Amino acid sequence: MASDSVTLIGFWGSPFALRVKWALELKGIQYQYVEEDLTNKSALLLQYNPVYKKVPVLVHQGKSLAESLVILEYIDETWKQNPLLPLDPYEKAKARFWSRFVDEKCVPAVISTFSKGGEEQKKAAEEVRENLKTLESGLEEKRYFGGEKIGFTDVATGWLGCWVRLVEEIVGINLIDTKSMAKLNAWFDDFLEHPIIKECMPPREKLMEHNKAFYKVLTSLST
Numbered sequence: 244m245a246s247d248s249v250t251l252i253g254f255w256g257s258p259f260a261l262r263v264k265w266a267l268e269l270k271g272i273q274y275q276y277v278e279e280d281l282t283n284k285s286a287l288l289l290q291y292n293p294v295y296k297k298v299p300v301l302v303h304q305g306k307s308l309a310e311s312l313v314i315l316e317y318i319d320e321t322w323k324q325n326p327l328l329p330l331d332p333y334e335k336a337k338a339r340f341w342s343r344f345v346d347e348k349c350v351p352a353v354i355s356t357f358s359k360g361g362e363e364q365k366k367a368a369e370e371v372r373e374n375l376k377t378l379e380s381g382l383e384e385k386r387y388f389g390g391e392k393i394g395f396t397d398v399a400t401g402w403l404g405c406w407v408r409l410v411e412e413i414v415g416i417n418l419i420d421t422k423s424m425a426k427l428n429a430w431f432d433d434f435l436e437h438p439i440i441k442e443c444m445p446p447r448e449k450l451m452e453h454n455k456a457f458y459k460v461l462t463s464l465s466t
């Protein structure tokens with residue numbers, strides 16, 4: 244690995260790695276991508292992320308960083324072109340708030356909808372809908388969370404638009420109500436249709452297969 248190089252260690256189906264890929268692509272940064280086998284973790288991953296042993300990992304000038312939101316901030320501070328975080332401290336804090344809200348509230352509720360059955364699943368699905376409605380309020384009257392341009396929160400949370408729709412199809416429960424969440428739904432579409440964002444997205448069928456397999460693992464664990 245050249246000392247000034249940028250390397251992303253990822254896994255094609257990881258939304259957390261996708262966030263980092265999106266940020267690097269939106270900023271036009273040259274990088275090397277290394278695909279990780281999560282069933283047989285490489286010495287490289289264990290060396291660079293000994294704490295969590297997860298992807299993504301970013302290696303820049305020989306120094307490694309883990310945790311996708313931390314990596315996004317590093318990228319934004321290191322390469323100033325096409326800024327992701329707003330300059331205004333309050334707006335910047337809000338961008339971090341919504342990104343954490345998705346990781347801490349939305350993702351666990353979607354996982355519960357995916358892994359539970361019966362009443363527990365219904366409750367989890369209701370929680371997903373409430374959380375998505377709350378997330379929608381963060382959009383305010385803007386096109387993207389970043390305003391007229393894709394920003395930090397968009398990059399951190401926009402993958403939900405694809406994932407939640409796959410989960411809906413697999414478990415047969417509606418989570419994004421297109422009527423009561425029209426603004427959120429339109430934002431998901433708009434974001435996912437952006438050429439750079441779209442270019443990095445794995446094919447839907449491949450993601451569907453991957454999520455079906457994930458569903459099998461989750462449901463077998465919870466029974």
Ligand SMILES: N[C@@H](CCC(=O)N[C@@H](CS)C(=O)NCC(=O)O)C(=O)O
Pocket residue numbers: 254256257258259281296297298299309310311312
């Ligand atoms: N909080 C982490 C989550 C990363 C994560 O969960 N990565 C998954 C792939 S989607 C992983 O590497 N899993 C391997 C494992 O848990 O052993 C981040 O934001 O980067």
